[in-house]
Amino acid sequence: MRKKIVAGNWKMNKTWEEARILTAEVMGMVADEVTRPVEVILCTPFVYLSSVKSQLGNSRVKVGAQNCSEHDAGAYTGEISAGMLQSMGVPYVIIGHSERRQYFAENNKTLAVKTDKALASGLTPIFCCGEPLEIRENGTHEALVKQQVEEGLFHLSADAIQKVVIAYEPVWAIGTGKTATSQQAQEMHAVIRRHIAAKYGQMVADSISILYGGSVKADNAKELFACPDVDGGLVGGASLKSREFVEIVKAC
Ligand code: 13P
Numbered sequence: 001m002r003k004k005i006v007a008g009n010w011k012m013n014k015t016w017e018e019a020r021i022l023t024a025e026v027m028g029m030v031a032d033e034v035t036r037p038v039e040v041i042l043c044t045p046f047v048y049l050s051s052v053k054s055q056l057g058n059s060r061v062k063v064g065a066q067n068c069s070e071h072d073a074g075a076y077t078g079e080i081s082a083g084m085l086q087s088m089g090v091p092y093v094i095i096g097h098s099e100r101r102q103y104f105a106e107n108n109k110t111l112a113v114k115t116d117k118a119l120a121s122g123l124t125p126i127f128c129c130g131e132p133l134e135i136r137e138n139g140t141h142e143a144l145v146k147q148q149v150e151e152g153l154f155h156l157s158a159d160a161i162q163k164v165v166i167a168y169e170p171v172w173a174i175g176t177g178k179t180a181t182s183q184q185a186q187e188m189h190a191v192i193r194r195h196i197a198a199k200y201g202q203m204v205a206d207s208i209s210i211l212y213g214g215s216v217k218a219d220n221a222k223e224l225f226a227c228p229d230v231d232g233g234l235v236g237g238a239s240l241k242s243r244e245f246v247e248i249v250k251a252c
Contacts, residue, residue: 002206002207002208002209002231003039003165003209003231003232004036004037004038004039004209004225004231004232004252005038005039005040005041005165005209005211005231005232005233005252006038006039006040006041006211006232006233006235006245006248006249006252007040007041007042007043007064007092007094007126007167007211007232007233007234007235007239008026008041008042008043008235008236008239008240008245009043009066009094009097009213009234009235009236009239010042010043010044010045010066010239010240011066011099011236012045013045013240014044014045014048014240016047016048016051019044019045019048019051019052020051020052020055022240022242023042023052023055023056023061024055025242025243026040026042026061026242026245026246027055027056027059027061029242029243029246030059030060030061030246030249031059031060033246033250034060034246034249034250036250036252038232038249038252039060039062039232040060040061040062040249041061041062041063041064041092042056042061042062042063042064042239043063043064043065043066043092043094043126044063044064044065044066045066046065046066046080049063049065049085049088049090050088053088053089053090062091062092063090063091063092064090064091064092064093064094064126065080065085065090065092065093065094066093066094066097067080067093067094067095067097067100067114068080068081068082068085068093068095068114068117068118068123069081069082069114069117070110070113070114070117071117072117081117081121082114082117082118082120082121082123083117083121085121085123086121086122086123090123091123091124092123092124092125092126092165093118093123093124093125093126094125094126094128094167094234095111095114095115095118095125095126095127095128095152096108096111096114096127096128096129096148096152097128097169098128098130098132098169098171098174099174102171108147108148108151108152109151111127111151111152112151112152112153112155115127115152115153115156115164116156119156119160119163119164124163124164124165125163125164125165126165126166126167126211126234127149127152127153127164127165127166127167128166128167128168128169128213128234129145129148129149129152129166129167129168129169129192130145130148130167130168130169130170130171130174130213130214131144131145131170131171131172132171132172133171133172136170136172141170141188142188142191145168145188145191145192146191146192146195149166149192149195149196150195153166154199158200158201158204161196161200161204161208162204162207162208164208165208165209165210165211166192166208166209166210166211167210167211167212167213167234168185168188168189168192168210168211168212168213169212169213169214169234170184170188170214171214172214173213173214173215174213174214174215174236175215175236175237176214176215177215178214178215179214179215179216179217179220179224180212180214180224182223182224182226182227182230185212185224185227185230186227186228186229186230189210189212189227189229189230190229192210192229193205193206193208193210193229196208209231209232210229210230210231211230211231211232211233211234212224212227212230212232212233212234213233213234213235213236215236215237216233216234216235216236216238216248217238217244217248218238218244218247218248218251221233221247221248221251221252222251225251225252232252233248233252235248
């Protein structure tokens with residue numbers, strides 16, 4: 001059985017004080033209200049990881065980073081390595097979010113290296129893929145997403161790829177309020193899983209959690225998560241409000 005996961009991606013939001021309040025609220029509500037075995041992750045800005053992690057203590061809620069460097073160490077001002085995250089006990093890291101691809105020129109080649117660095121440090125990469133609007137409109141979205149997965153992940157061994165979580169996030173659905181329909185999400189998740197199965201076999205493909213991201217809200221989460229190949233969500237805006245986020249967790 002693959003893991004059900006709901007991860008909040010806070011992006012560049014919240015002051016430290018706000019982060020503490022949000023963490024406390026989510027932690028409390030998850031403890032009181034979430035009985036199902038769903039992994040809950042808060043991907044906070046780097047500067048809050050340490051304090052959020054100690055605040056969470058032995059709560060079932062985990063922390064994740066939003067990025068890591070493709071380098072191990074050295075003169076890379078402003079960068080954070082996978083090894084640094086490991087040394088702080090951070091278990092998850094988002095790799096290749098579309099905003100990183102779009103604003104920071106990250107490409108599949110760099111993302112393959114970042115994935116390697118994360119895995120080598122024992123972190124679980126949450127590897128993002130997804131097509132922009134014009135690609136969806138010209139009908140080449142399946143080809144593009146398959147290429148993203150192939151170039152980012154297919155150099156990995158069967159053992160290694162099973163340690164990766166994939167997030168399908170159509171760019172046109174991110175922060176727009178325009179969610180993919182559950183049918184569109186299911187179709188693309190199945191495309192990704194079949195593509196993995198063709199290379200690694202069905203058992204490997206069936207063991208990998210594929211999350212949906214893009215305007216997931218409390219009122220659409222249930223329908224999205226009911227799709228057979230959707231194993232949870234990567235949630236942006238709605239993860240900034242504790243009640244809304246926990247309702248999404250409960251829908252999983
Ligand atoms: P929204 O949920 O705000 O659309 O963002 C999705 C996302 O980018 C999560 O990584």
